[in-house]
Amino acid sequence: MPAKPELLILGDSHSIALKAGADMLGIRAEALHFSGSRWHEVKFTYGANGFEPRGTKAGVNQMRALRERLGVEDVFGMGVPVISTMAFHLGRLVPPFGWEGHQIQDEDAPFIDTGLVASRAFALDYVQHYRLRHIRVAKRLARSTDLTIVAPPPAFDRPNYDSMRAIISGLLTQAGVTVYDPREDLADTDGMFTPDMLEADGVHATAETGAKIIEAMRKRGLLRL
């Protein structure tokens, strides 16, 4: 049986950089990733054996492999700190919201004078509809382990991404889940990650950035490895 991992990583494609970063830092980490679309579709559950992917072949296979490797059923409840990117999956949530040209009027943003405006109350209800189960599961996970959810890298300034990001962070925090926003420590003066911190797709963080995120979390005392 391999040595007990020091860190568990759970999430969508954004969690890949975190795992790569952990590897770069020499942290013994195990990971379970499946795509944001499966997360969005709630292809997971929280049962007697803790968190489990369900209805996603990639997720189910990885879970089985992890259980075999680690020799425990409740992988994410084995007492190892967990960092996760769950609940955001903005790539599946924000584009449909904007299909008809809706924007959320944030208080500190310029007055919206084109297209349609959706209220923040509506946006909150919309997010809650699609993320209620994610937040419930995150809350349960947080009760059983040291969980920190990492917000996605601030990669671009497109309508509604920041608003939705803030709404989800707020809902997680209200539910008692610790959220770390890498923007606070690593973003440029414009609040965004610089292009060299991102993969060629302009969306996902690089392994080096993943390592920086973990380091920043350590400095803030969010990860005690």
Place this chain on the structure above:
Amino acid sequence: MSKDRKSDNPYRHIAPRGFWRSAVSEPGLFGLSELWTSCWQLPADAMFATFGSCFAQHISRALISRKMNWLNAEPAPGRTPPELAQKYNYGVFSARTGNIYTAAQLLIWARLASGQIGPESVEYWTDDEGLVHDLLRPKIEPTGFASDKEAMASVASTARAFARCITETDVFVFTLGLTEGWINRKTGQSYSICPGTGVGTFDPEAHVFHNYTYPEIMRDLQAALDIMWDMNPDLRILLTVSPVPLVATASGDHVLVATQYSKSVLRAVAGDMARQHGAVDYFPSYEIIAAPPTRAAFFEPNMRGIARDGVDLVMRHFFAGLDLSGAARGRDNSTEARQQAEEEMAREDLVCEEMILEKFNAS
């Protein structure tokens, strides 16, 4: 003078639909025909917008259910669950105006849409919890807006959508609902409901009851239509009068009497406006529900709500009278942006899946 010449008079040349016996008594309620024939030949894919009092919602729904081109210029954001769309009053009218009960309020929306006035001209009210309500659409948000800025941005958004309903539709259907309203004597603001009845604080010094008269309604409606025709000279206006009686009257009259007065004035305005303009028509939804042949059968037991059967009958006459024989102009109400976003998400998803697969390859 011969007997034959004496008996020749204009009524001899009137079609059977002009006589009560042959048009109403004999065919009965469900045999009524030719109640309304549209004076316009519309394209087969004519685009409609619907606004007005709550009865106008039935026209929206009927157009949608018949898969006709009903412009929803302010739809809910994509993938909004139906119950959430309903909670926030999306999809009720062609833009999120809420009920427009009076011609004075229609005029405000026309002015907002044309840019004659801006969203700052609307009155906003902050409740005890700090939430903001615009008094043009007091019930549009279930709890209110987060700030003045957000409320104003939302009014501006609806005004832009309302402008599209003027510039991009063939027929603007407007249901006149009330003559009674409340105005602010200090600012001139017209309210859709009396301040203090749910939203706002009633101020007897500022808020005064006003029962709009025929000349006032004609004036406001004409002014609204003039603005709309400036924006789209080809726009056709189809007026209807809501058969739904008043919930309450502040006129001092019995509510039944006040209702009849209100509906009579609105009916006269609609008829006269249609006679004055070729681009205005009147559809008799009021008569179909409220005239003697129904014996009030289409009213719910409270004698106010309109039963589904009544709405269905109104809409049958509406569609029977429409002339959609004109050539279609290839109007497509679908959104290209949605398709693009779907494709973008699919590509992004593929990238994400590939990243995850690649991770396994590496390990």
